[in-house]
Amino acid sequence: MRRCCHSTHLAQVQLQRTHPQKSDCVEVASLQDRTGLRASKAPDSPHLEFTPDDWRAFCP
Template identity: 55%
Template sequence: MTNGEFAGGTWRKSSYSGGGNDCVEVALLADRIGVRDSKNPGAGALSVSPSGWRGFLRVLDRD
């Protein structure tokens, strides 16, 4: 997906990123979640469903 398809959302970095550009950014919309590389935001974004994103976060929370 292109970043323009997430124009209605705001790209955000995790507060755990330490302010560097070596993390991902996330844009939340009602029907999808965008994920992109903060080092190269113009390269495009992945799009996942809200349920897919919740599943991903559950896996991360297991650590």
């Protein structure tokens, strides 16, 4: 798993909210070879990126 220092490229992709009606949830994005995860309340804060294997382990 790699932690990024900013969310610039997440602003350019389609994000899915875990709870669309809530403002305090996480957003998930399919990136080229990873899955991106960020807090919806802080879109400019750092985000997490998971490899496919890490994502499967995180969300069994």
